[in-house]
Every structure is written in C-alpha cells, then in structure tokens.
Amino acid sequence: MKNILITGASGFIGQQLAEAVAAKGYKAIASVRKSSDIRWLKKHNIPCMVMEPGMKDTLYPKLKEVSEIHGSISCIVHNAGITQAYSQQTYEDINYGFTKDLIDAFITLGSPYPQFIFISSIAALGPGPADGKSSISEEQSPQPVSDYGKSKLKAESCFHNDLPFNWTVVRPAVVYGPRERNLFKLIRTLNQGLELYPAGKKQLLSLIHVEDLVEAYMVLMDSEPQNKTYNLSDGKVYEAVFLNRVIKELLNKKTLSIQLPYAMLKTIAAVATVVGRIMQKPSIINNDKLKEMKQPNWSCDASSIQKDTGFKPKITLTEGMTQTIKWYKDNDWI
Numbered sequence: 001m002k003n004i005l006i007t008g009a010s011g012f013i014g015q016q017l018a019e020a021v022a023a024k025g026y027k028a029i030a031s032v033r034k035s036s037d038i039r040w041l042k043k044h045n046i047p048c049m050v051m052e053p054g055m056k057d058t059l060y061p062k063l064k065e066v067s068e069i070h071g072s073i074s075c076i077v078h079n080a081g082i083t084q085a086y087s088q089q090t091y092e093d094i095n096y097g098f099t100k101d102l103i104d105a106f107i108t109l110g111s112p113y114p115q116f117i118f119i120s121s122i123a124a125l126g127p128g129p130a131d132g133k134s135s136i137s138e139e140q141s142p143q144p145v146s147d148y149g150k151s152k153l154k155a156e157s158c159f160h161n162d163l164p165f166n167w168t169v170v171r172p173a174v175v176y177g178p179r180e181r182n183l184f185k186l187i188r189t190l191n192q193g194l195e196l197y198p199a200g201k202k203q204l205l206s207l208i209h210v211e212d213l214v215e216a217y218m219v220l221m222d223s224e225p226q227n228k229t230y231n232l233s234d235g236k237v238y239e240a241v242f243l244n245r246v247i248k249e250l251l252n253k254k255t256l257s258i259q260l261p262y263a264m265l266k267t268i269a270a271v272a273t274v275v276g277r278i279m280q281k282p283s284i285i286n287n288d289k290l291k292e293m294k295q296p297n298w299s300c301d302a303s304s305i306q307k308d309t310g311f312k313p314k315i316t317l318t319e320g321m322t323q324t325i326k327w328y329k330d331n332d333w334i
Contacts, residue, residue, distance in 0.1 A: 009041060159229075176210065
C-alpha cells in the first residue's frame with residue numbers, strides 16, 4: 001500500500017485529494033496546522049499530524065514518527081500554502097520557507113525517499129501576452145506580478161536535479177468546485193444581481209474543476225516522475241464575460257453590469273488591505289491581488305501534462321458550475 005502524505009489536507013483541495021487517495025486504496029496521512037478544522041478528516045478516519053510553517057526543527061521528528069507508525073512515505077503532495085497575506089514576507093515565509101524546510105527534513109530522514117509533488121500556481125509564471133495571441137506556457141520566462149506569485153516561484157527554485165528524490169511541480173489555473181471560497185465570491189455577487197469588471201480590455205482565463213485537479217495528482221502519483229513542471233487546466237480558454245454568462249444562466253439571474261476604473265479598484269483594494277490588517281483577515285481584493293486582477297491574459301497552455309501522462313480533464317465548465325452552484329445552494333451559501 002502506498003502512504004501518501006498531504007500537506008494542507010484540511011482545506012478545499014486537500015480534503016478532496018485525501019478522499020480520492022483513500023478511495024484508491026492508498027493510505028492518506030494528513031498534515032495540518034494547530035488551527036485547522038479536522039472534523040472532516042476525523043470523520044473519514046484519516047490520521048492527522050501537526051506540521052507548522054516556521055517550526056523547522058519539528059519537521060524531521062514528525063516525519064520520522066509518521067514513518068515509524070505508518071511505514072515509509074511513498075509520495076508527498078505539498079498542497080499547503082497561503083493565497084492571501086498582509087506582506088511579502090508572510091508569503092515568502094510560508095510558501096517558500098515551509099517548502100524548503102520540508103525538503104530539508106525529508107533529506108535528513110533519508111532513504112527511501114518519497115516522490116514529491118509540489119502544488120505551485122500559474123501566478124508563479126505571471127500573465128501571458130497582453131494581446132491574448134498566446135497562452136502562458138511552461139517555456140516562457142517567469143515574470144510574476146504579485147508577491148504571491150513571486151513566493152511560489154521562489155518555492156519552485158527548491159526543486160532541481162541535484163535532489164535525492166524525484167519531483168513534479170504543478171501550476172494549476174483557477175480552481176473551482178464545491179466548498180471553494182474565492183470564485184464563490186464572484187458567484188455570490190452575480191447571484192445578488194451585480195456584475196463587476198475592471199474597465200479596459202477583455203480578460204482571458206483558464207480554469208479547472210477540483211475533481212479534475214485531484215485526478216491529475218492521482219495520475220502523477222502513479223506515473224514515473226520526470227523532474228518536470230506542468231501547467232494544469234481543463235485545456236480551454238474562457239473570456240471573463242463568458243464565464244459570468246454561464247454562471248448567470250445557471251443561477252437564472254439578470255445582472256447590472258458595471259465597469260470599474262482602475263483608480264477606483266486601486267482605492268477599494270487599498271481600503272480592503274487596511275481593513276484586512278485591522279480585522280486580521282486578508283481580503284480577497286487587496287493591493288497584491290489587484291496586480292493580478294488587472295492583467296488581461298491568465299490563459300494557460302496545459303498540453304504538456306496530457307502528452308506526458310495521458311491525463312485528460314473530464315468536466316466541462318457547464319457541468320462543473322452546475323454541480324458547484326447546486327452545492328452552494330444545498331448548503332445555504334447562496
């Protein structure tokens with residue numbers, strides 16, 4: 001039996017990955033923080049261990065304990081990280097620092113080494129050409145525009161061919177599905193009858209449903225690791241207005257469409273950043289995220305992972321959004 005260690009296992013993606021791992025007959029082992037809500041993991045009898053960013057000296061003993069109790073770790077899916085923070089240093093401490101410390105702990109633990117799958121982000125590469133004539137590819141020179149993207153790119157630099165284990169870096173596009181909370185805010189706003197856009201050119205996006213995302217990770221677990229980095233999406237490119245149209249039709253809502261000038265968005269982001277610091281809860285719209293929001297091209301080319309592993313996304317945007325919106329309604333989110 002394969003033992004799969006999943007960091008960030010109490011979150012939106014981590015929970016669904018743990019469920020898929022267990023369903024395949026592998027043993028999922030959850031790495032969580034002290035503050036994590038682990039009720040779902042306990043309900044499904046998934047063993048949990050606490051591994052905190054910034055506590056480097058505790059990681060090796062924790063990994064050794066896991067190996068002694070459950071046997072050697074076959075694969076680690078490093079899914080833990082933050083997408084919203086108050087400062088560049090916080091992004092770097094968690095997204096880069098925790099990744100480096102985890103790698104060092106596995107090297108100290110020694111052979112047999114696990115396969116290492118690191119979940120980065122398309123933000124690490126930065127946007128595609130503004131004219132939209134091509135999508136973000138693995139070959140383009142990374143030019144992240146946000147502190148979040150820069151921290152993920154720095155974390156990617158930890159993976160190189162001199163490591164004693166095999167690895168894969170995955171850069172997902174926008175992930176959506178039941179229980180997701182970021183794109184949910186767009187859906188909730190549309191459900192309230194408002195359709196807000198940054199003023200200017202059309203925006204291109206790539207997305208992937210969480211079930212397809214998890215399936216890609218499962219395929220990678222069972223593939224021969226190639227020490228490569230892959231973009232990951234459903235293989236389609238969408239205009240933001242088309243995405244909104246699909247959501248509105250599924251909600252059966254008409255909306256008031258408003259284009260917000262960049263100066264107004266900048267003011268909103270600045271205020272939200274200050275309020276977030278006061279409330280100790282970073283806003284989804286803040287100074288750092290605005291750097292990403294104003295970019296016209298976040299479409300990505302995800303053909304390489306399909307060619308190398310045979311992975312094929314199955315869920316269309318309409319199917320995925322239908323399922324997602326139903327879950328939000330059934331659970332009184334909208």
